[in-house]
Amino acid sequence: MITTIEGELAHKAADHVVVTIGGIGVEVSAPFSTIERLQSERVFLYTRLVLREDSLSLYGFATAAERELFDAVLKISGIGPKLAVSMLSTLSVENIRHAVANDRPEIISRVPGIGKKTAQKIVLELQDKFPAGLEGVPQVLEDDSSAVVMDALTGLGYSVVEAQAAVQAIPRDAPQNIEDRIRLALQSLGA
Numbered sequence: 001m002i003t004t005i006e007g008e009l010a011h012k013a014a015d016h017v018v019v020t021i022g023g024i025g026v027e028v029s030a031p032f033s034t035i036e037r038l039q040s041e042r043v044f045l046y047t048r049l050v051l052r053e054d055s056l057s058l059y060g061f062a063t064a065a066e067r068e069l070f071d072a073v074l075k076i077s078g079i080g081p082k083l084a085v086s087m088l089s090t091l092s093v094e095n096i097r098h099a100v101a102n103d104r105p106e107i108i109s110r111v112p113g114i115g116k117k118t119a120q121k122i123v124l125e126l127q128d129k130f131p132a133g134l135e136g137v138p139q140v141l142e143d144d145s146s147a148v149v150m151d152a153l154t155g156l157g158y159s160v161v162e163a164q165a166a167v168q169a170i171p172r173d174a175p176q177n178i179e180d181r182i183r184l185a186l187q188s189l190g191a
Contacts, residue, residue, distance in 0.1 A: 002047050002058060003047060003048075005028060005043075006019075006043065007020050007042070008020040008042060009038055011025075012038065015029060015035075015085075016030060017035060019060075028058050029058065029060070029085060031061065031085050031089040032089035032159065033066075033088065033089060033092065034061055034088075036161075037062050046064050046066070047059060047060045048067055057081065066088055069087075075129070076121065076125045078118070089159070090110060090161065091110070091164075092164060095107060104123070107119075110154070110160055145178055148178055149163075149185050150163045150164065150167055153185055153189075162189060166186070166188045166189050167185055169184075169185070170188070
């Protein structure tokens, strides 16, 4: 089992990277959030090798927590590695844990390709997979205004990860007016 990979970053694409190790380029599929974090020429990724009937694929993650969540999601019937990576590309580990801990499948259903029923199934299945103490998981999507701002930003074409970062960049003392909060979020995105 290949559990980590370290080498030179040879290529970055939207859904994968190529890491050169000893003159051999290894393609590693990864969530958008992981690919976005890779800035230097030398990279280290936590990995999971997935064997299917017709393919052998390596998936990489910036943190061990992302890999653990990927593993947990793969154990759910009907969820494959591409959908698991899509979840991690769209939502942070903290937001997924928050959705599971607080029984909020509507957060999971924001992932492209996951409908309401599948989101409910994921939340139900992951409640048993996560370690005890989910009550301590911080609420990342704190209030309704944050959810409205997230919806507005994703409606404008930003990814959920970008929208989350923009919402978190809004100052705590910012006005509660939705229009002002959207304007502040767009400013943090450079729009």
